[in-house]
Amino acid sequence: MLQRPPATPGMSEDEVDTPALIVDLDALEHNLDRMAAYCAKAGVRLRAHAKTHKSPVIAHWQIARGAVGQCVQKVAEAEVLAWGGVGDILVSNEVVSPAKLARLAALARMSRVAVCADTPAALPLLEQAAEAAGTRLSVLVEVDVGAGRCGLPAGGPSVDLARRIAASRHLRFGGLQAYHGAAQHQRTPAERRASVDGAVAAVVETLDGLRAAGLEAGIVGGAGTGTFELEGASGVYTEIQAGSYIFMDADYGRNTPAPDFRQSLYVLTGVMSARDGLAVVDCGHKGIAVDSGLPMVADRPGLVYHGPSDEHGMLDCREAESPPLLGEKLRLVPGHCDPTVDRYDWYVGLRKGRVESVWPIAARGAMA
């Protein structure tokens, strides 16, 4: 069931019910503008990843600033974007379930959609769905460029799959998906550069093979918030798939240097119990992701979040200049933005301390 909105426009931040996902709109717009300016200057297209924001509203803000469309990981996310009027959507992921593929092919009547494959075994499934829907599905070959998750080896195996797609009746070869997820959070520039150098080499090898086969990759997509300037400067990537840059999180903050974006996403939490040196807040790991490290308390030096349980977080206040008061509201910087967003039904947009807008996280929980 959809939860009630935690705020209404015009409220002060202190009136927002907790826990709530809040967005500093000035910081968000700064981030949107900065990435748009980068892509324009670097001559690469932005296909921002909606797995982060799960919101057609934010997708349209990105598109209004020049993004060519959106990436998603799930067919259910693609549906929410298409229903919200987003016209160009890439499922940057493999889909092999006939039921899901039927939904995706049906969506191709509404928006431009593409999907990835990493095995010839998937092609009959994709073909069948496209044929049944009377459409032609665009399929990208995912190349494993170093992440070791999905994807085919670069070169021959990837080219062979591209050839099969291009030769099929109901599919169109859409290009290469070449995302190096593991590189995004490598801490030093040297590590990230080595990873992306490897990814670029894998892409170049595959593009050479495609050229020899007379095939063209319409999209060469990849990159995230941790490395996009490397792929963007590579000369081979044509689309940047960054997502987190709009919000940022504590984990990206641990990269050196941290990506040059402002923190715009917070969880607002309330102090529900307080004693000497300890405060308990109403946001535990049901309300903020802990998979990539614990949240940090914003704007209150010395307060250390620790020991999250389902519905509680503990704040060590022994080093704080002033201990938090019962009922006080505090901003937490999530350790990891994407899964934190996915725990909420509403964004609360704040500007200069006031709630400016409240809008649904329309693809919250869209996992299928």
Added chain:
Amino acid sequence: MLQRPPATPGMSEDEVDTPALIVDLDALEHNLDRMAAYCAKAGVRLRAHAKTHKSPVIAHWQIARGAVGQCVQKVAEAEVLAWGGVGDILVSNEVVSPAKLARLAALARMSRVAVCADTPAALPLLEQAAEAAGTRLSVLVEVDVGAGRCGLPAGGPSVDLARRIAASRHLRFGGLQAYHGAAQHQRTPAERRASVDGAVAAVVETLDGLRAAGLEAGIVGGAGTGTFELEGASGVYTEIQAGSYIFMDADYGRNTPAPDFRQSLYVLTGVMSARDGLAVVDCGHKGIAVDSGLPMVADRPGLVYHGPSDEHGMLDCREAESPPLLGEKLRLVPGHCDPTVDRYDWYVGLRKGRVESVWPIAARGAMA
């Protein structure tokens, strides 16, 4: 937005869309019956914790077997239960926000509700809400019986707060909240017994003080799935607040001995990519909680889930008798049941391989 149900009654398990939260109804009913039988025999009341299941449907199954009512952690959970016809609800947690207290007091017109406090500073807030709603709120004193989270020290401070509640115009002293959360997952019987012995001593000390003050604790509540037989045998706890026993999870499975309940909760996931020795499934940590350890693959010896990312899980298949096939569906045992349930909108109830029922996780995301 509510997601579409992943199944319809009559489907086979293999037709359920993934990822999906599935429940083995035979195992669930076994667990419900076993706890009901225990409580009847031990002479303690069951007030099962709805933070686990978030479903009025399951709450009523517990009540039909003798449970006196439900616990929740959040006012929003209490609302969903009350709106689902649950008549007796304890918020086993502190609430100090005036907006939340107004909602809770309003709910007292519909169901019997109680809430906890651990500071005299909360009483004016509780009083104001109760007075404005023209009701009398039942308030339990939370005693810190060893978990070191919320709660007052046993004895004097707790008795003093009880006295203030009893003397107030719009509140009623409802008893003691004495939950030792940290004890539930202590691995050895000796550790758990030592923790609960400490909790019982804290309760006894406080009850002695209450008696001297002429106060009676209507409820002495606490205990979870890891320790309930200890509190149940203590002679001082009157209500057991176990929640996870209905589902179980991998983390409770690491207790020695594991609690004597059957695993009834799984996440059904699909294989979306496969290569030598590795399979990738469509459930990462957005779809299954990893705060208390990784999920385990059920019924398929040798498959090891590792490396979860947002939307992907990796299965090491090198030791498997047979590698999983592309598109195959597998059951994952969650590391932690409560936060896993909170990631889904629907329960899919299965019996003998068939979908028997699909019902909403009505309080999913109810954090406020």
